[in-house]
Amino acid sequence: MGxxxxxxxxxxxxxxxxYPVQLLCKIAQVSRSGYYKWLKRQTCRRDHEIKQILSLEYHRLKGIYGYRRMRILLKRKYGIHVNHKRVYRLMKLLQAGCHSEKKTLHALFIVR
Structure with missing residues (x-):
């Protein structure tokens, strides 16, 4: 094969x-392990694309979205179906977490 x-x-x-992968690999004259290694690299490339989108959207939204809302955004805006754990892991690698304001205790008593 050229x-x-x-x-x-x-x-x-x-x-x-x-058809079975073993048969296809034999016909194509490639190793089965090589095919599965290539397949795993494809997943890493997808992670890279998702990281780029997450970084872009994170900065566009000024860091107010956490991993749950980012997952929904990926699904609705980009049509990318991805597990929330993957989004969490990728956002953690990017050091992009949700920045929420600390709640302060306001005056509980009104002085008359």
């Missing part, structure tokens, strides 16, 4: 729902 490994891995990924 095509690159990335192209072969993409083809395997598209056909894996119809």
């Amino acid at each position: 095509c690159s490994k990335t192209l072969r891995f993409n083809i395997i990924h598209q056909l894996k729902h119809k």
